[in-house]
Amino acid sequence: MSAVLRTRGLGISFGAFRAVDDVNLTLEPGARQALIGPNGAGKTTLINLLTGVFKPTHGTIHMGERELTALSADKRARMGLARTFQINTLFPSLTPLLSVVLAISERDGLGAVWWRPLKRNKAAFDEAHALLGRLKLDALADVPVAELAYGKQRLLEIALAMAARPRILLLDEPAAGVPEDESGELFEAIAELPQDISVLFIEHDMNLVFRFSRRISVLVAGRILTEGSPAEIGRDPRVREVYLGHGAAHV
Numbered sequence: 001m002s003a004v005l006r007t008r009g010l011g012i013s014f015g016a017f018r019a020v021d022d023v024n025l026t027l028e029p030g031a032r033q034a035l036i037g038p039n040g041a042g043k044t045t046l047i048n049l050l051t052g053v054f055k056p057t058h059g060t061i062h063m064g065e066r067e068l069t070a071l072s073a074d075k076r077a078r079m080g081l082a083r084t085f086q087i088n089t090l091f092p093s094l095t096p097l098l099s100v101v102l103a104i105s106e107r108d109g110l111g112a113v114w115w116r117p118l119k120r121n122k123a124a125f126d127e128a129h130a131l132l133g134r135l136k137l138d139a140l141a142d143v144p145v146a147e148l149a150y151g152k153q154r155l156l157e158i159a160l161a162m163a164a165r166p167r168i169l170l171l172d173e174p175a176a177g178v179p180e181d182e183s184g185e186l187f188e189a190i191a192e193l194p195q196d197i198s199v200l201f202i203e204h205d206m207n208l209v210f211r212f213s214r215r216i217s218v219l220v221a222g223r224i225l226t227e228g229s230p231a232e233i234g235r236d237p238r239v240r241e242v243y244l245g246h247g248a249a250h251v
């Protein structure tokens with residue numbers, strides 16, 4: 001199968017420090033791939049390279065046949081690369097429904113005038129309802145974001161990323177700060193996203209990683225240490241060694 005996203009020798013230096021180094025990463029169609037590694041390994045920096053926040057000092061990035069390396073973050077987003085952030089980036093006083101309608105109108109180039117014509121834009125509201133339904137947020141569509149449980153807010157962030165109709169979704173610790181009893185539900189929603197969307201997620205909770213990923217890439221000191229199925233990674237002594245003392249029950 002041909003990869004939807006592929007890096008070759010990807011790296012970035014901050015001064016003399018190589019935060020990401022010679023990374024060859026591939027994402028297959030429909031992937032549910034975890035990017036794991038100790039604190040400071042370079043996971044977020046790698047996502048920032050993929051999305052165009054940082055320009056690499058080394059290597060290339062391809063989405064299918066198209067090279068992205070020099071393209072802006074906006075252009076990559078328009079080509080179907082979407083992300084969520086470690087931190088909550090929602091408007092607290094908006095409702096989930098209006099948040100998603102706003103994201104849909106951004107996608108359709110109506111951002112600046114969203115509040116007037118979209119009152120009449122039934123298609124955008126219908127699409128927003130469908131998206132919220134997919135993430136099991138439909139019952140909360142009209143509740144201000146500030147009143148939602150944190151796990152629901154993180155689901156809404158995924159709904160906003162989905163509004164761009166991405167082919168690739170990059171999730172930087174989607175369950176960060178989410179109480180344990182809500183994080184399973186969050187990852188179930190991620191697992192159930194349409195199969196034509198490839199997902200790469202950073203996650204520290206190994207229970208979630210081993211339950212919800214089909215492939216795991218292990219990043220250590222900026223380099224890919226190893227990659228494989230959860231079973232392969234679980235029995236890799238090098239991974240165990242990296243995580244020794246980091247409290248990872250599964251590895």
Ligand SMILES: Nc1ncnc2c1ncn2[C@@H]1O[C@H](COP(=O)(O)OP(=O)(O)OP(=O)(O)O)[C@@H](O)[C@H]1O
Pocket residue numbers: 014019037038039040041042043044045046
């Ligand atoms: N803009 C920057 N300038 C200089 N150094 C940076 C910059 N961004 C990241 N770094 C450094 O690069 C390294 C990797 O950071 P990064 O945030 O990517 O790690 P991470 O694996 O995502 O960590 P965590 O799991 O703690 O979120 C760290 O040592 C960090 O201090």
